Amino acid sequence: GAVVSQHPSWVICKSGTSVKIECRSLDFQATTMFWYRQFPKQSLMLMATSNEGSKATYEQGVEKDKFLINHASLTLSTLTVTSAHPEDSSFYICSAWSGFSYNEQFFGPGTRLTVL
């Protein structure tokens, strides 16, 4: 089946620094990827839709200048959390439709961000 990887799997950073998270589709091309954020014991909240070669589409309430998304190739999307603060600490997960089975969405293993 399709595989989506994320790097890093966890990161700890100081408040005010920026953190980049990578999402890769390993055995398929993904023109569209999705970024979610999940706080403990809560559901997944969609942050944005990442589109290859164009600007990301952000959900209402998500600051586009704080959460920079770049989808530079058909297999890589990156999420950069700029000037991170403790309230940005969360589990960030990406996903993509595989194309093998159009109605199946594959998720990356997630990145746990802790901002001190």
Next chain:
Amino acid sequence: GQQVMQIPQYQHVQEGEDFTTYCNSSTTLSNIQWYKQRPGGHPVFLIQLVKSGEVKKQKRLTFQFGEAKKNSSLHITATQTTDVGTYFCAGPGGKTSYDKVIFGPGTSLSVIP
């Protein structure tokens, strides 16, 4: 916007007992998906239902889509400890099958051995 609700929020069952989680939408859904997330893990796609009244089975799991396509259920027969996790339903957030999905709040299942 589209909202998907789920009940119950938590469910604790004795191993061997059955479990059901219900998903409701305020609007008609073109499809509904179910995901399972193990503790510390990421969501894993289980199934997608598209047709009104559709019923699909995966071993001990039975998925149902309501006639009005506004509700869905997941039933697990004779739960096992491997069923522990949070079950999410998700509805389409856009117009196509490749579009974003909106997740319900999830039902967390604990199985007591």
